Amino acid sequence: MSINTSHIVFIISNARSGSTMLRQLLNTNPSIGIPEREYGSLLSILKKIEVYGDLSIKENFEKFYLDNENIAELDLKKGGFENANTFKLEESLWFNSLSEFSFQSVYAKLLYHHSEIFGKSQENLKWLGDKSPQHIKNINLLIKHFPNAKYILLTRNPIDIALSQDKFSFRHYKFINKESLNKAWKKLNKKDNTVLLKRIGACIKNITKARQIFQDKNIDYIEVNYEELLGDSNTFFDTVSEFLKIDNEFDLKKLRIKESQSGTKKGTNELLVNNIDKYKLQLSPSFIKKIELVFGKELYKATDKKATYIDLKSLNLNYNYWDTLNYIKNIFMSFVPVVGVFKTVKLVFKKYVSKKRNL
Structure with missing residues (x-):
């Protein structure tokens, strides 16, 4: 895996703010891989990650894997693959593919494997991503364990x-x-x-608190407004490209429209402006x-x-x-x-x- 494991971007938002649509848009760029699933249990894992000790020790990693096996699974049908089975990253493959064992690296490897399943190539990937409405509940915990991550704060009326x-x-x-x-x-x-x-x-409280944390801790983030995004996606693409220092290769024609009906017109690649x-x-x-x-x-x-x-x-x-x-x-x-x-x-x-x- 050649990708820098510190290159992780988190989408932070209230539930029902359009984060699924945002993930779809970001994934149209070959440099970004955000698995089409939500790791809602990430915060609960972070709260107890220290109890596993050094994850480079096989026994410790096995314990970590057994306790959190659910995050290794992907329901491919929810990702738009008809008649597909569930994919599961096996413990041995996950462990043996690691060269560095900080939790950030361990988690990045999981995101990488899952992104590959959804068609992302190792040659093009520069950023891995994660989105879950749960993340906004404890941003400080994310910052603690992912100190070099970047954040996209998504707002909506x-x-x-x-x-x-x-x-x-x-x-x-x-x-x-x-x-x-x-x-x-x-x-x-x-x-x-x-x-x-x-x-x-x-x-209102959730967003203003998130904004407060990012500003107080000088965190590298950008803020995206749902309504502005629907009205002018090209400006958004320019902003994200500059933020992540990647080429602007976003393409609405590549939207995985089966992933979710939220934010896109069914059967089309158009954003649901209404x-x-x-x-x-x-x-x-x-x-x-x-x-x-x-x-x-x-x-x-x-x-x-x-x-x-x-x-x-x-x-x-x-x-x-x-x-x-x-x-x-x-x-x-x-x-x-x-x-x-x-x-x-x-x-x-x-x-x-x-x-x-x-x-």
Whole structure:
């Protein structure tokens, strides 16, 4: 492996900010390899990596591998390879291919092998990459273990992010009629949807905190805005090429459109420009006005590329898991007739049980 193992770039963003689309765009350049999977467990691994000791010792590496075997696997079907099996980087191949055993080098080798599976060649690769919405939760931990990495901070209108997160919460409930669900959202969003407000607040906090860390620690990063990217991808390509010191060989015709429907038109290589300001069509004018009154100027600090967490005057809305559970309950109750409540609960329970059995 000739690539410099310090050449790793992390995409940092809130969930549902367009990071999958950004990964697709970056991968159109032969110099960049970002495996089409998310290593969401990376932070949990970093928190305990010291317990394995020196990874150049075979027994220590074997223990590390057994405890974290899931990150060595790739589901190729999710990457757009029809009728493909799961690929797994075997422990012996991973270990024997290493010449340096810092965790940064170990992880870079994993990214390298997985990038090869998706067609990246050793001759062209100059940068390896990783993206996961989990990364924004502990950027300091990433910086500690990847001191030479570069970062791309992706921002998006926090209202659109919050709405997308809401809808994503229901991805497992296939039995819910989409039209009924949209009516339920419209009905609920005419009232006080506190969960949406809290999600918006969390998005603003996450981005401004990330920006604060990068600036305070003088980290090498660039900030990309989702709306600006959709409007002018060529400027983005120029910016990234300069940032990573690579040739501008990005090509929209090379988009792997099967990887995700998010951010690209299905069956085409075009970016989905109408993803901008979708909230204006999905929320009532009165609720939009309420959002603007609640957040004021704070609303725009997530995307202004300047404001940091200390610039937030007062943002006391905190999002948590229980908010989502209550919200889902309200959604169900808003469009399920009373006589159908038990049937709905039964369907949810049935899906939950079947999911558990398949684990």
